[in-house]
Amino acid sequence: MTEEMLQITGGIPLQGEITVQGAKNSALPLMAAALLCEGETVLKRVPQLSDVYAASRILNRLGCRCTAEGSTVSIRHSGAENCEIPDADMRAMRSSIMFLGPILGRMHRCTITMPGGCELGPRPIDMHLAAMRRMGVQIFEDGGKIRCTAEKLSGARIHLPLPSVGVTENVIMAAVGAEGETVLTNAAREPEIADLANYLNQCGADISGAGESTVVIRGGKKLTGTEYAVMPDRIAAMTYLCAAAASGGSICLSGANPRDMESCLHVLEAAGCTVGCCGSRIFLDRSGALKPVPYICTMPYPGFPTDAQALISAVLCTAKGTSVIEETIFESRYKHLAALMRMGANARVSGRTAVLQGVPRLHGASVEATDLRGGAAMAVAAFGAEGVTDITALHHIDRGYEHFAETFHSLGGAVRRCRFSASEREKQGVGA
Numbered sequence: 210m211t212e213e214m215l216q217i218t219g220g221i222p223l224q225g226e227i228t229v230q231g232a233k234n235s236a237l238p239l240m241a242a243a244l245l246c247e248g249e250t251v252l253k254r255v256p257q258l259s260d261v262y263a264a265s266r267i268l269n270r271l272g273c274r275c276t277a278e279g280s281t282v283s284i285r286h287s288g289a290e291n292c293e294i295p296d297a298d299m300r301a302m303r304s305s306i307m308f309l310g311p312i313l314g315r316m317h318r319c320t321i322t323m324p325g326g327c328e329l330g331p332r333p334i335d336m337h338l339a340a341m342r343r344m345g346v347q348i349f350e351d352g353g354k355i356r357c358t359a360e361k362l363s364g365a366r367i368h369l370p371l372p373s374v375g376v377t378e379n380v381i382m383a384a385v386g387a388e389g390e391t392v393l394t395n396a397a398r399e400p401e402i403a404d405l406a407n408y409l410n411q412c413g414a415d416i417s418g419a420g421e422s423t424v425v426i427r428g429g430k431k432l433t434g435t436e437y438a439v440m441p442d443r444i445a446a447m448t449y450l451c452a453a454a455a456s457g458g459s460i461c462l463s464g465a466n467p468r469d470m471e472s473c474l475h476v477l478e479a480a481g482c483t484v485g486c487c488g489s490r491i492f493l494d495r496s497g498a499l500k501p502v503p504y505i506c507t508m509p510y511p512g513f514p515t516d517a518q519a520l521i522s523a524v525l526c527t528a529k530g531t532s533v534i535e536e537t538i539f540e541s542r543y544k545h546l547a548a549l550m551r552m553g554a555n556a557r558v559s560g561r562t563a564v565l566q567g568v569p570r571l572h573g574a575s576v577e578a579t580d581l582r583g584g585a586a587m588a589v590a591a592f593g594a595e596g597v598t599d600i601t602a603l604h605h606i607d608r609g610y611e612h613f614a615e616t617f618h619s620l621g622g623a624v625r626r627c628r629f630s631a632s633e634r635e636k637q638g639v640g641a
């Protein structure tokens with residue numbers, strides 16, 4: 210059997226300009242939200258990714274007509290009222306849970322199973338279900354299926370025990386289809402939430418406070434599809450900036466939103482990079498030595514994002530001194546460090562803390578992507594490393610990055626995507 214791998218020859222400083230892709234973590238909830246609208250929604254700047262294809266499969270199964278042409282996705286509700294998502298589609302990605310709110314908001318009943326997605330430790334859906342119960346939904350679990358029904362969905366006061374991104378988005382989408390007012394407190398403030406609310410408001414919803422801790426949704430409005438451009442992907446942007454930093458390069462990102470990335474840009478500056486912003490452009494230059502960052506703690510927005518933790522750790526592996534990272538959002542998000550250690554990094558993990566003792570240089574190795582951002586972090590490290598790195602299990606990276614190899618190639622990176630025989634590699638004892 211043949212599989213694909215990325216082969217990266219490190220040591221070439223990345224140079225040049227690229228345009229940032231649309232945000233996966235905004236495109237997916239926006240596609241789910243289109244279920245709430247009559248007529249057609251046309252989403253622009255949708256990244257071409259396996260998770261987007263999975264969301265489009267779900268929409269088609271639910272009775273929508275979802276078609277894509279390049280980065281434009283059109284979604285039209287056909288009036289069919291299928292409200293069950295098959296287990297295989299649920300398990301294709303974590304974001305399948307984003308359909309719970311809009312299906313309930315529209316049809317008041319829904320059958321799902323547990324969602325899949327990156328394994329970052331336990332990823333329960335208890336808060337999603339608790340929030341739906343507050344809105345009058347009854348939930349029964351039978352044989353792995355989660356059946357949700359409501360006579361009617363009612364606005365409610367909902368306080369989240371922690372500011373979950375997905376739960377905040379699901380509550381907003383369900384509340385749009387509910388009768389009366391929903392007041393959501395301790396809501397997540399990630400920019401993707403404001404993007405979702407902007408789209409829904411443009412369709413006719415009445416949502417205020419999205420992007421702040423308290424969101425108020427006045428439900429029951431008639432929604433009509435609209436044309437909307439997905440926000441830029443701040444984590445993809447951070448990935449390319451980190452790769453430029455690791456390789457000692459100098460790049461410019463266009464079509465970015467620097468305001469959404471302040472905590473990331475601040476850490477890159479602390480690591481010795483020169484960072485400049487002008488409108489929607491971000492410049493990064495790393496000509497001097499990388500500096501260690503004494504303490505980085507992942508936090509809900511506007512704190513340093515958990516999704517950028519693996520990426521910055523790949524940079525700090527070669528900073529002169531000790532960097533400490535604390536991961537507070539997910540229980541198990543250091544799997545990539547085993548691969549970085551295979552490349553020569555000196556890292557120690559104790560519980561949720563990782564200590565990186567910088568080494569002068571990493572070297573190429575054969576590694577396997579462990580999850581989406583972990584796999585991207587291996588590529589970041591590879592561009593700064595001496596020699597050739599082979600990265601396998603690319604399905605993880607394909608979930609979140611559009612034209613990953615081509616983008617790095619356009620920055621002068623020595624990278625190619627090629628096929629290999631899995632049995633040959635087994636003989637060589639490859640793995641992270």
Ligand code: EPZ
Binds near residue numbers: 372540
């Ligand atoms: C979103 O996941 C993102 N995914 C993740 O991006 C991101 O890492 C995460 O937010 C945090 O920023 C999408 O937007 C599609 P959460 P989500 O609910 O919504 C716990 C990437 O690399 N929790 O904010 O699933 C949960 O276990 C990815 O692009 C419960 O306990 O994250 C975690 O510890 C991966 N019960 C914490 O909350 C629940 O019912 C925050 O998770 C729900 C969540």
